[in-house]
Amino acid sequence: MSDTPVDLDELRQRIDQLDGDILRLISERADCAQKVAHVKLAQDKDAVFYRPEREAQVLRRIMALNQGPLDSEEMARLFREIMSACLALEQPVKVAYLGPEGTFTQQAALKHFGGSAISLPMAAIDEVFREVEAGAVNYGVVPVENSTEGVVNHTLDTFMDSSIHICGEVVLRIHHHLLISDTTRRDKISRIYSHPQSFGQCRKWLDAHYPHAERVPVSSNAEAAKLVKTEWHSAAIAGDMAAKLYGLERIADKIEDRPDNSTRFLIIGNQQVPMAGDDKTSVVVAMRNLPGALHDLLEPFHRHKIDLTRIETRPSRSGVWNYVFFIDFKGHADEPRVAAVLEEVRLRASELRVLGSYPQGVL
Template sequence: MTSSTNNDNNADNNTKKGATENFSAPENVLVELRQKIDQVDGEILQLISNRAKLAQEVAIFKKEHADEVDTNPIFYRPEREAQVLKNIMKRNQASDSPISDEKMARLFREIMSVCLDLEAPQKIAFLGPVGTFTHAAALKHFGKASTTVPLTTITDVFREVEAGSAMYGVVPVENSSEGVVNHTLDGFLTSSLKIIGEVELPIHHNFLVAEHTKIDSLSRIYSHQQSLAQCRHWLDVNYPNVERVQVSSNGEAARRLKNEWHSAAIAGDVAVAEYDLHKLHENIEDNPGNTTRFLIIGHEDIAPSGQDKTSILVSAHNKAGALIEILKPLSKHGVSMTSIETRPERPNKWSYVFFIDMEGHIEDENVRAAIEEIRPLVRDVRILGSYPQAVI
């Protein structure tokens, strides 16, 4: 009986031992994986630190050589950043990374933003207030290490950059659903600033409420007029009897919820974080492909990046067939036009100017040849800028 009891005890002990081993094995795997992550994190940290030190060396070099020629050094190079991001996306495609190309590029965008801030802090003016899609575009293009300054109007953004109070400006120029932003085009009629870059931002609207909002008692929905238009069908279906109130921006719409318990707002993700709001509904836009294009404005000419756009402002003669004459050289030299807009040429009555976007850089032989062929056909041609096409 004693032998039988001992055997039973041994069997129980073996069963418990086996169970313990089976339970601890997954834990051991997790510990090993976490150790590997810690090791990789250390390597990443060292590499980022090395990159930051190289950025500092670049800044020192630029400052030293700028002193020699008595000019201000340029630290932000759009064409260089575009090339780096495109290269990162290309290399990511060739790897077995589970991270998408765009998300990987966004990670590097933030690293580059921090490194650029070490070289020279960047002050960026944008059409405010905080929480607008223009704010989101500024952060997407320059990264979160940049200093962003909200301004009331597009004219103010132009003025701030012209005066040197901000290094660059971000302004909206067209929306895929609502069309061109005339105030931005008009800004170039009287400004000497140039286009140095572009941002394309998918526009996703959220239905936002505050923590104190009484959802069952909503009486107002605030948003910019374009956002209300872009969500019209969704609002008709879900909130047909709630008043829609137009305000100056989506950021202003979000700000108003702070002191109102019976209101909601339509705005983007940046407004959620900036004003501590909650998404009651996401992506309520009627057109899922809704996108807004923004321009980066500054003073300098930009070197070719390999995938560029050129924008020109053409003042045509007031005669029949003027536009056809302008377009023929583009076709002749194989230049692809991506956009054309017409604006009144103030203060001349019944005179118009054309804003034309085309693929290629002004240093490309076919682009330059086409523009030179246009010059004698019109009263004036002004090159607004050659700049990298939007990468992410």
């Protein structure tokens, strides 16, 4: 190595100096955040402190300015935590998520809102919706689709009976591990617990390595991890957060069948989100049961060159063999081109509801 002890001392002194500068600037930013809170409260006692579109713009700006050597996403994650801590000085964000503790949904909530948010586990997806609708929490986080197993029907169905808005999205790379407790006999594993979707995402690996083990579906991967603590002949499929929370050992890493296995989560709230500059819109449409109905629904999007990112069909609750369509597309409902398309669709449909326009996931 070419570095001499003197060079190392100089570099360490420089790091100490930079640390002091970073500390001073973070404190200055936090002080500015507190002043923002005072200004907002002076203007409106019911002021909203967390602004999804503003946070997305800041993070995208940081990623665009970053010149390395840290990866742009890693730099954005650092700023996400700074922003989360500063926001907590104004007013901590309360977030409900599909629990229990240790689920991928909690991991998604922390990824989106940062570690300073107050996260509260709920037993079911509809409970997350109810907590948000009642104003008991500011936001909720629910899974909506997995790249391997497809859509989470319960989430889509809950939107049909709710007035809630989609305020954001977060995509989480899902890595599954086979976990055991300190009392598990590895050579006697005859039962494996996990969420049904996780079994589907790890099907080939399980067929190859544990073809005769009983696969027991439970409500969440965190629940699976908890059960393993009480049995000597069982294992669980879960992620890093559950492994750490319940003190389990990983005996096989990343056992998902597809290396790009990801789950998309929606951020739900009570307010509509202004344009951020790189947005998505989600709508639910009920069409009349007529020939060519689907073509009539999609034709305006094609003509106006609106990029559809997802379309799902669910049975309507208003009649047998009637269906509603959940559609995601790029753009914001306040954009003139998008507004024109939505008006055309509204005239052709029996019902159209905009679930929300929101910033595309940054991290």
